[in-house]
Amino acid sequence: MRDNTPVGELSGFDLTWNYFGHSYTFAIILGLLQIGGGVMLLFRRTTLLGTCLLLPVMLNIVLINVFYDIATGAFINSIIITTGLLYLLLLRWPDIKPVLFKEVVIPQLRLSFAKPVLKLLVIGLAFYSIYRYVVAVPSSTFTGKWKIKEFKRNGKTVGENDWMNGAQNWCYIYIEDDGRISLCANPYVFEANRAWFGRYNYNANQKTFNVHFDGGTNNDTTKVKISNYNGKQMQWDTKVYDDTLKLKLIKE
Structure with missing residues (x-):
């Protein structure tokens, strides 16, 4: 998620930069590999090693540029660099061929x-x-992002702006295939530090979710009664701690 936007709605460019920007250490290592490989190309003795180091990286970049719709300029630049590396590799083909095609006797x-x-x-x-x-990990029909259209706690309606007053005043519920569930109060950005996380299993006979929130024990089970479910909307009736909750949800 980014600014509460589903990953499936991100453009290829945004998805790529979110992925590579997630780990600063990974970006540093990737950058050092490219710089190190480039320096090796400057010296005759290390040209082959530098080419072998850079070529897999550049081929990966070319594929990302093609299939994730990265800017045309970046794609052309990656093609030029990759073509140059292939040319340098072909210059050393007589040295590489025996390594790849020499018959190796393996003990039977x-x-x-x-x-x-x-x-x-x-x-x-x-x-x-x-x-x-x-x-x-069976697929769940409940999987998706659900907006809480109506929220009542102990019979009183939770207002649209009450999410600012407490992390328990949820606005969105995210249900995943692997049995994970998260409840977020902020309607604009998914705040992991304020969200409630847990695991769930669905009892089809009783039409209930059994939710175990992170930090609790297996005995701390929150039972959620599900009604009026039609694939696009549903109603939850549950009790969390001392509060009786009634939620009407719409799938986005």
Whole structure:
């Protein structure tokens, strides 16, 4: 999220800069790799090493520029640099070819039956891991960003500007596929330091959410009764601590 904008609505350019700007350390390392590789190109003995260091980085940048609709100037610049690196690599092709295509003698495994068994085991474990993930994290029909249209606490309506008076006066609820849920008071920007975070599971028979807020115990379960759900809106009736809450939500 950025300024309460869903990630799916960000442009490729905004998405890229939000991603790379998340970690300052990563940006420094990436910059040092490019500077170091560029310095290596200045010396004949380290030209090949510098090319091998820079080429993967530049190929990645070219793909990002293409598929994330980065500015045309940046794309042209990355193509020119990548083409130059490929040219330098081809100049050393006679030295590189033996490394890539030289036949290497690998000692044969005496237990011939073990090789196919190991292959099947690796493939089986890979598919089993995917299956377990899909089963453990099923898609939820409630997933999405929900705006609280009407909020009543102990029978009294919570005003539109009451979110400034307390983090418990939520304006938005974010429900995720992996069982995570977050409730935010600020209607304009998602404030992680004020938001309520937790985990939920849905009981289809009782039509209830069982919510465990972070910082509590497994015994601290908040039961949320769901009614009038039609995919676009729903109503919550619950009790949080000593407060009885009634919320009407609209999906955005």
